[in-house]
Amino acid sequence: MPKGFPTTVPDDGLTTRQRRNRPLLIVHTGEMKGKSTAAFGLALRAWNQGWPVGVFQFVKSAKWKVGEEAAFRALGRVHEHSGEGAPVEWHKMGEGWSWIQRERLDEDADRSARDAREGWAQIKRDLAAEKFGCYVLDEFTYPMTWGWVEVAEVIETLADRPGHQHVIITGRGADPALIQAADLVVEMTKIKHPMDAGQKGQRGIEW
């Protein structure tokens, strides 16, 4: 049997070609590092295909992932100047989302819940407009876990998304219903971590 041959052929009325090019819902979950980094690696492939990349970081701290952000912003500029690759947008909840103009309030759970809901509302608008070819919803499992965003509504919206839009969701503790709905799920498992040997996080590795 050829390598990479599917083990079953589904009865879904699609041709192999249609099935092959179906947009994917991908979930990276598990306790260990690599969930977001692998998602950004996929986004590099999307960029190279000319698919606009939209990153939505559902985290509070702006310290993390500055390396990926700087690199993707540089790739976005490469596209602007030379036409190579694709446009890139990078939005951060930790800074109150770039599209929202308002006074910065104190940190509180209500604000986080509202910010998370606003992030998801923007993603829904972008999905409806088919704005990006690749969405990275980084750490998006947490607002779902905390009930800030409704799991069932996320799944329904993603199932009904138009066109050819890949969506990658990262974060620990992905909801079983989200895993059920996803096309591809990877769990990052810890075998060994420097903190076990008394080493704290470091520049260039953790961010």
Next chain:
Amino acid sequence: MPKGFPTTVPDDGLTTRQRRNRPLLIVHTGEMKGKSTAAFGLALRAWNQGWPVGVFQFVKSAKWKVGEEAAFRALGRVHEHSGEGAPVEWHKMGEGWSWIQRERLDEDADRSARDAREGWAQIKRDLAAEKFGCYVLDEFTYPMTWGWVEVAEVIETLADRPGHQHVIITGRGADPALIQAADLVVEMTKIKHPMDAGQKGQRGIEW
């Protein structure tokens, strides 16, 4: 206890700062996707830190990872033109390594073994010269598994490497001795894959 606080403090004579900034040997293994993509995500962080990035792909096919390659080559050009980030070198065994000038021979196992050894020999030269701050040795577990490169010599060379050089090795079936020697090991575990549902690999996702 603060988040991220190490659970043990080793008796290694290093200060916390020295320990924190120790260069890491990282291994991404396991059966599932994400090993290489997560390594390239880490390389984005290195690029942003201004650490030269060296990628050595120990795979035969030139089809795979073209997305990452194009993106990193673009980032290398960003550095050349603006000074932002860091230089990038991307070497492929599948094309006989860029630094070797010779007639392309037919594909055979002997040639692959020789190519793998030549790749490793170059990496040793680069490590000795402290050429890169971040090495991605992609699919490097296979030449080790197949005996083309000696595991003990790899481990010894990496243990003795000078300066501040992070090394990331990817591939299935990492040797137990390599896992023992590594500072950080992540296993990518399959939860669900589109091929289970009869879907073959697709552009922009698999490469």
